[in-house]
Amino acid sequence: MEPISSAASATPLSLLRVIFNQIIGMDDVISFAVGEPDFPTPPAVIEAATRSLEHDRIGYTDNSGIRPLREAVAREFRRFDRIDYDPASEIMVTNGAMEGLYLTLATLTNPGDEVLVTDPCYANYQGTIVLNRCTPVFVPTREETGFCFEEESLRRAVTDRTKVILVNSPANPTGTTASRENLEMIARVALENDLYVIFDEVYKHLVYGQTEFFNIARLPGMRERTFCVDSVSKAYAMTGWRVGFILGPREIIGRMPAMQECLLSCVNATAQVAAATALDGDQSVVETMRASYLRRRDLIVAAINRIDGLECRTPNGAFYVFVNIERTGLTSQEFATRLLAEQRVAVAPGIDFGFLGEGHVRLSYATSQDAIEEGTSRIATFVAPLIQSPRLAGSLGGPLPFSRVPEES
Incomplete structure (x- = not known):
């Protein structure tokens, strides 16, 4: 009997x-673990789905999705x-953003191609890249610069096998929203090296303060090489409805419906109606x-930074704080x-x-203010x-050499 595929064996366990x-079945648990809105799906969306069923x-x-939904996405x-896409040829409906990412990689890449991602990054990126038999290349980022791509380390990571730069803004797990200047740097690298960009923007409606969301596809020369991956999951509290979408150049989007047919035929019809309504x-x-998340963000950041031994930066997007735990002496898994x-x-x-996520834990503040207050109080009790001794100066210092998942994995 042949062993399982290399892609299956290399897909990491979360x-x-x-x-x-x-935590299933445990009593009195306060969970900051999963990034899932605690709000109900809007009533109008539920009503639209009910009418559709009846x-x-x-x-x-x-296979591309119902036309009313693609038109709603275009609007x-x-x-x-602030970008125009043709609903007939440049928009593809998917089973959540993760299928959108998978389909985009499956359409763009060949085995052995390299995909550049930040370290740290969303945990499922590595598995999705490996399932497409590509190599994830983790580009080191620094806490003091918000865990964004930096030009020197990004350029050093590019090889003749690099095909895609994967950008997540606002980002999971760090909550960082890339500035226009940072995206302009990424665009220069992509254009100079003839690379595609996948722009994961599922948290785009959750941006705070003076920060402004900007789509990299708006920059000169980038629309034709950028694939926007989005969904209704986070902004409309519709995680379980599993409706996402990809937007990009028609010559590549046009290849995806045939692949969709082989994967799942189409996205649930009623869920598509609901998404269009949303x-x-x-x-x-x-x-x-968004306003509620902002209040919760301020509450949890203040609470964490009052705990001796922990610290976190104030995120400007999404609903996560990435807490530095180095002074506890525990690994993140032990913690x-x-x-x-x-x-x-x-x-x-x-x-x-990611490797550089060590020394941190991620907390989701998509939970009630009462839970945040009680949960951070318990964390303080645990940490005390x-x-x-204070961590050594420079432990969060300059860029490190970028790291690669071995090709054979």
Whole structure:
């Protein structure tokens, strides 16, 4: 019997999912682990889905998605991202943003191609890249510069096998929103080296303060080489509905419906109706949620930074704080495991997000203010006996050589 595929064996197990599974059935747990809105899906969206179930013929749809949803996506991008896309040929509906990312990589890349990602980055990026038999190349970033790509390290990571730069803004796990200047640097590298950019913008509606969301596809020469991956999951509290979309050049988007047919035929028809309603409906619900997340962000950042031995930067997007735990002397997995066992608080180990995520844990503040207050109080109790001497100066210093997942993996 032949062994399982190299792609299957190289796909990493998420430590976050291990934590998530451990809390099932546990009493009195406060979870900051999973990035899932605690708001209900807007009532108008539920009503649209109910009407669809009662009155529509629920069958297969176009592999690309129903036309009303693609038109709604086009309107949303014209309104918010300030980019025009043709709903007939430049928009593809997917089963959430993750299928969108998978399909984009499957269409653009060949085995052995390299995909550049930040270290740390969203945990599922590595697995999705490996499943496409590509090599993830982790480009080191620094805490003091917001974990963004830096030009020197990004340029050093490019080889003749590099095909894609994957950009996440606002970012999971760090909450960083890339500035226009940073995106202009990434665009220069992409243009000079003839690379594609996948722009993961699922948190684009969750940006705070004076920060302004900017889509890299707006820059000169970038629309024809950028693929925007988005969804209704975060902005509209629709994670379980599993509706996402890809926007990009028609000659490549046009190849995706045939691949969709082989994967899942089409996205759930009723969920597509609901997503179209969300995008075209009253957007005040999005602002209400965003304002609540902003209050929670300020609460959790202040609470964490009052704990001796912990610190975190104020994120300008998404709903995560990436907390530095180095002074506790624990690895991120030890910290998360013991915190859950001893104080019934769940967090995500930083190592789950890359080699440079070690020394951190991620907390999602997509939970109630009461939970934030109680949970951070328990964290303070847990940390108090652990504190060691202040970390050595320079431990979060300059750029490190970029690291690669071995090709054979």
